[in-house]
Amino acid sequence: xxxxxxxxxxxxxxxxxxxxxxxxxxxxxxxxxxxxxxxxxxxxxxxxxxxxxxxxxxxxxxxxxxxxxxxxxxxxxxxxxxxxxxxxxxxxxxxxxxxxxxxxxxxxxxxxxxxxxxxxxxxxxxxxxxxxxxxxxxxxxxxxxxxxxxxxxxxxxxxxxxxxxxxxxxxxxxxxxxxxxxxxxxxxxxxxxxxxxxxxxxxxxxxxxxxxxxxxxxxxxxxxxxxxxxxxxxxxxxxxxxxxxxxxxxxxxxxxxxxxxxxxxxxxxxxxxxxxxxxxxxxxxxxxxxxxxxxxxxxxxxxxxxxxxxxxxxxxxxxxxxxxxxxxxxxxxxxxxxxxxxxxxxxxxxxxxxxxxxxxxxxxxxxxxxxxxxxxxxxxxxxxxxxxxxxxxxxxxxxxxxxxxxxxxxxxxxxxxxxxxxxxxx
Amino acid sequence: xxxxxxxxxxxxxxxxxxxxxxxxxxxxxxxxxxxxxxxxxxxxxxxxxxxxxxxxxxxxxxxxxxxxxxxxxxxxxxxxxxxxxxxxxxxxxxxxxxxxxxxxxxxxxxxxxxxxxxxxxxxxxxxxxxxxxxxxxxxxxxxxxxxxxxxxxxxxxxxxxxxxxxxxxxxxxxxxxxxxxxxxxxxxxxxxxxxxxxxxxxxxxxxxxxxxxxxxxxxxxxxxxxxxxxxxxxxxxxxxxxxxxxxxxxxxxxxxxxxxxxxxxxxxxxxxxxxxxxxxxxxxxxxxxxxxxxxxxxxxxxxxxxxxxxxxxxxxxxxxxxxxxxxxxxxxxxxxxxxxxxxxxxxxxxxxxxxxxxxx
Numbered sequence: 001x002x003x004x005x006x007x008x009x010x011x012x013x014x015x016x017x018x019x020x021x022x023x024x025x026x027x028x029x030x031x032x033x034x035x036x037x038x039x040x041x042x043x044x045x046x047x048x049x050x051x052x053x054x055x056x057x058x059x060x061x062x063x064x065x066x067x068x069x070x071x072x073x074x075x076x077x078x079x080x081x082x083x084x085x086x087x088x089x090x091x092x093x094x095x096x097x098x099x100x101x102x103x104x105x106x107x108x109x110x111x112x113x114x115x116x117x118x119x120x121x122x123x124x125x126x127x128x129x130x131x132x133x134x135x136x137x138x139x140x141x142x143x144x145x146x147x148x149x150x151x152x153x154x155x156x157x158x159x160x161x162x163x164x165x166x167x168x169x170x171x172x173x174x175x176x177x178x179x180x181x182x183x184x185x186x187x188x189x190x191x192x193x194x195x196x197x198x199x200x201x202x203x204x205x206x207x208x209x210x211x212x213x214x215x216x217x218x219x220x221x222x223x224x225x226x227x228x229x230x231x232x233x234x235x236x237x238x239x240x241x242x243x244x245x246x247x248x249x250x251x252x253x254x255x256x257x258x259x260x261x262x263x264x265x266x267x268x269x270x271x272x273x274x275x276x277x278x279x280x281x282x283x284x285x286x287x288x289x290x291x292x293x294x295x296x297x298x299x300x301x302x303x304x305x306x307x308x309x310x311x312x313x314x315x316x317x318x319x320x321x322x323x324x325x326x327x328x329x330x331x332x333x334x335x336x337x338x339x340x341x342x343x344x345x346x347x348x349x350x351x352x353x354x355x356x357x358x359x360x361x362x363x364x365x366x367x368x369x370x371x372x373x374x375x376x377x378x379x380x381x382x383x384x385x386x387x388x389x390x391x392x393x394x395x396x397x398x399x400x401x402x403x404x405x406x407x408x409x410x411x412x413x414x415x416x417x418x419x420x421x422x423x424x425x426x
Numbered sequence: 427x428x429x430x431x432x433x434x435x436x437x438x439x440x441x442x443x444x445x446x447x448x449x450x451x452x453x454x455x456x457x458x459x460x461x462x463x464x465x466x467x468x469x470x471x472x473x474x475x476x477x478x479x480x481x482x483x484x485x486x487x488x489x490x491x492x493x494x495x496x497x498x499x500x501x502x503x504x505x506x507x508x509x510x511x512x513x514x515x516x517x518x519x520x521x522x523x524x525x526x527x528x529x530x531x532x533x534x535x536x537x538x539x540x541x542x543x544x545x546x547x548x549x550x551x552x553x554x555x556x557x558x559x560x561x562x563x564x565x566x567x568x569x570x571x572x573x574x575x576x577x578x579x580x581x582x583x584x585x586x587x588x589x590x591x592x593x594x595x596x597x598x599x600x601x602x603x604x605x606x607x608x609x610x611x612x613x614x615x616x617x618x619x620x621x622x623x624x625x626x627x628x629x630x631x632x633x634x635x636x637x638x639x640x641x642x643x644x645x646x647x648x649x650x651x652x653x654x655x656x657x658x659x660x661x662x663x664x665x666x667x668x669x670x671x672x673x674x675x676x677x678x679x680x681x682x683x684x685x686x687x688x689x690x691x692x693x694x695x696x697x698x699x700x701x702x703x704x705x706x707x708x709x710x711x712x713x714x715x716x717x718x719x720x721x722x723x724x725x726x727x728x729x730x731x732x733x734x735x736x737x738x739x740x741x742x743x744x745x746x747x748x749x750x751x752x753x754x755x756x757x758x759x760x761x762x763x764x765x766x767x768x769x770x771x772x773x774x775x776x777x778x779x780x781x782x783x784x785x786x
Contacts, residue, residue, distance in 0.1 A: 334689060336506040398686050405679045412672045419665060 038075045039083060040067035055155035057163065063116055070102065097137055099146040100125050127226035134226075143184060150174055166224075169207065171217035172198055194218075197275035216242065239267040249359040270294075281317060284358055285310025308363035316351050316370040319377045323347065326384035335387040343380035347373045451639060455662035458645045465535035466643060466666075467673050472532050474674045475525035476631070478681065479563075482518040483620070490570070492616040494609035497572035498695040505692060516685035522564055524681070526711045529557050530776075537749070537769050541644035547750035549641070552634040554747040559627050564709055566619040572612060577696030578706045580615075581607045586719065589733050590740075606698070707783070714779035715739055721782075746772075 044050050044067075055061075060069065068075040072089035074082055084090045094102040104125035106112055113120045128134040128147075136144040150166055157164035165174045176195040178184055185192040198204040198218075206215035221238045222228060240247025250256055250266070259266060270291045271279070282289040286298075286307050296302035327344055331337045350373030357366045439445060457466060489508055491500040504511035533553065536542055542550035569580045584607065588598035603610030649657055660666055708716045718739075722731035745752075754765045762770075 338502075338506065394686055398682060401682060402679055405675055409672055409675050409679075412668060412675065416665070416668050416672065419668070 038066040038068070039078055040071075040073065040075050043078070043080070043083075051154045053152050053154045055157075057157060058154055059156050059158055069106075096142055096146060097140070099148055100128050100134065100137070103147045124225045127223075131223070131225065131227045132229070143178075143187070145178055149178065168213050168217050169211065171219055172204070172208065175218045194274045201272075201274060201276045202278040203276060239271075243267075245353075245356050246359045249357060253359070253361050255361050279355070281310070281313055281355070284313070302361075305361060305363045309358055309361075309366045312363065312367045312370040313351075313354055313358075316347075316354060316373045316377075319374055319381075320344075320347055320351055323377045323380045323384065326381060326388070330384050330387045330391075333388065333391045335391050337387070340380050340383050340387070343376050343383070347376040347380065350376065452663040453661075455639075455642065456659035457643045457662050457666045458649060459658040459660050460646055460649070462539060462646060465532075465539060467670060468528055468532035468535050469638075470670045471673060471677055472525060472528040473631075473635075474677060475521050475528060478521040478678075479518065479525060480624075482514050482521065485514045486518055487620060492570070492613050494572065494612060497570060497612055498692075501571040502692060505689075512689065513682070513685055516689045517681050519690040520681055520684045520688075522567060523710070524677070526560055526564055529560050530711070533557060534769065534773055536644075538766060539644065539646060542750045544750065546637070546641060546644060549634060549637040550750050551747055552630050552637065556627065556630050556634060558743070559623055559630065561711065563619065563623050563627070564711065566615040566623065568709060569607075569612060569615045570619065571692060572696045573693040574696055574700065574703050575693055575706065577607060577698070578702045579708050580611065581702075582706060582716075583708060583712070584611075586716075586732070586736060589730065589736050591733065608698070710780060710784075713783035714776045717779045717783035717786075 066075045067073075068089075070091075071093075072091040073084050074088040077083040077088075082088065084092070091102075108122050108125045110122045113122050124147075129138065133144045133146070137146060152165055155165075157167075159166050159168075161167060162169070164170065172195050179190070179194050180192050182192040199208055203215050206212040207217055219227070220241070237247065240251075246267070256266075258264075259269060270283070271277075280289070283291050284306055286293050286296075286303060287310075290306065290310075292302065292306035296306060323340075323344060327337060327340050330340060350369055354366050354369040354373065357369055360366070436445070457463070486504065489500055489504045489511065491497065501515065505515050506512075508514075536550065536553070565580075565583060569576045584598050584601050587601060588594045590597065599605065601611070601614070602608070603614045643662075645657075707713065715735075719732050719735040722735045724731050726734050749765075752765075754763070757763060
């Protein structure tokens with residue numbers, strides 16, 4: 001009997017151990033039920049030895065992952081020797097060069113990651129190793145950015161969280177932590193004033209000043225995990241991601257081929273890169289601020305085309321401004337401005353499109369578009385004149401009606417007085 | 427020449443239909459002349475404005491298309507594309523407001539001159555019902571352009587109807603043509619505005635005018651004590667009619683002035699899903715009631731404040747209609763009679779509440 005009981009006990013213990021081991025294997029380095037019971041967390045908190053950048057809002061903590069999920073060890077043991085023993089898988093602080101793989105353990109594992117987010121990308125590590133940062137890291141560079149350099153180690157938050165270091169508005173600042181460091185940048189022969197330039201640029205003002213999340217940050221042009229400076233051939237594709245028509249027009253021109261031959265940087269050649277400014281009509285033509293004259297000189301074909309394009313656009317712009325003034329007058333006079341407003345919208349579209357069509361470098365195409373705009377504007381102008389005329393006609397009509405009514409009223413008044421007088425004399 | 431044709435035409439009609447009663451009325455109808463004679467013209471101006479409403483309303487009907495998808499667009503078409511459409515629509519809106527104003531002035535002038543007393547009780551009662559119908563005209567017409575302000579004002583207005591016990595909720599649903607203000611409400615209000623109200627209104631206006639013609643103009647109290655030779659009269663035709671015409675002409679000129687220089691905005695199209703724009707206010711002639719309901723506490727004893735307010739205005743209106751039957755003792759030693767004091771208080775209440783509604 002006794003023997004039988006101990007046999008059962010041994011059997012139960014064996015099954016329990018195997019089940020426990022299997023379950024442990026499944027949960028090893030992964031999530032735990034209650035982070036508050038994580039011994040690593042409780043002990044380190046008690047002895048006030050938490051990572052400097054630790055935040056309770058960290059995305060991993062919210063996903064019920066324990067310290068051991070990344071760092072290994074036994075989170076159930078109070079004994080430091082056992083908890084942090086390499087035998088229990090303790091890794092400790094990973095080396096700089098190992099960090100991408102350290103994070104990639106989970107982030108490159110789609111089986112594991114989709115439990116948290118079904119559509120999550122798991123190619124960050126692969127992309128990283130193709131980036132300028134990743135290549136240098138493999139080559140043994142200790143200064144290049146790895147995952148934690150941008151995401152932090154213990155305050156990682158989702159990209160859409162405004163507190164995140166990689167939230168759109170925070171990205172320029174995050175990149176600038178390294179790229180603004182002159183000593184560090186000198187080593188790579190890079191300038192350190194990118195953020196300063198970007199902040200003054202049309203993109204920087206839109207993003208940082210106007211908080212327009214549609215405006216591009218560093219990663220929109222350079223990529224994020226696979227960050228690289230765009231090459232000569234890819235630069236127009238980078239800009240063309242947003243400025244699709246400009247890219248389409250430019251790529252089909254003779255100018256694009258000439259740029260390639262000359263090793264010119266597509267869009268960047270005229271517009272610059274980080275300090276890219278809001279475009280003006282002065283940038284075309286042959287005036288003082290013209291960019292065309294950087295390569296073209298008086299008499300050559302490009303110089304003549306530049307002038308023609310400039311004239312077409314200036315003509316449309318001047319007419320648009322005149323029509324807009326009339327529209328404002330109609331509006332201010334309280335007359336019917338609806339149709340004129342629609343026409344002006346169409347004309348504005350033509351003005352925008354003709355400015356885009358500059359990138360065809362074809363004066364005929366630009367003129368065709370501006371002519372269309374001019375036709376719409378003349379319609380708007382005629383309508384506006386009609387409304388303004390109507391405004392004065394109504395007033396004149398009212399004055400005439402009032403005069404007629406007044407004459408009639410005065411006549412009536414005298415008639416009444418006359419009758420009263422006759423009656424009193426009777 | 428024209429005079430000749432005119433006389434011939436009258437003779438032709440006279441020969442067949444005998445115009446003696448009309449001729450007698452025109453020849454013999456007199457209007458008392460005294461220092462309060464000016465109030466006699468208020469009813470005439472109200473009538474003139476009604477005629478303007480009738481004419482401009484018919485013209486608007488030629489282009490107006492009721493319906494959620496067409497009402498706003500058709501009004502916009504009227505004021506922007508139709509020749510003189512802007513004038514007709516603005517005159518209609520301005521005339522509607524002046525009509526209510528003059529109807530109120532007319533009513534209070536009749537009240538303070540005690541012209542409602544026997545034998546003119548029914549003239550007063552028909553007049554009061556006409557005023558209520560005028561307000562109904564205003565309320566139903568306000569929604570027809572189907573713009574934001576009108577939409578929400580109608581929502582609030584019909585909500586108020588809903589607080590009346592027992593009949594309130596069914597009445598609200600009846601008015602709205604459903605639980606909410608929708609296209610169904612618009613069609614309903616259109617029908618009420620252009621068919622139902624004009625039909626009832628015409629009958630009552632006819633009666634009101636018939637009573638006046640039958641009984642003649644009211645003479646003030648002091649006339650009774652005057653010897654016959656001291657009583658002054660002017661003939662209704664042509665003397666009073668000429669003065670009436672002069673006033674109508676002036677009012678007409680004011681109307682087109684207002685229509686031109688202070689046009690009524692059409693605003694944005696009604697959108698049931700949009701949030702209510704700021705400063706939703708009823709038309710000015712409902713403001714005193716709206717403001718009073720707003721100032722009432724949420725609960726008075728066991729009753730809802732709003733409910734008591736609505737019931738109070740309902741009963742007060744009914745009592746006001748029955749004023750000719752109320753016997754209030756004449757106080758010989760009082761300089762102002764009790765009923766006059768009540769009238770002044772009511773008028774002051776309306777003016778003050780309206781002012782608070784706009785200033786606060």
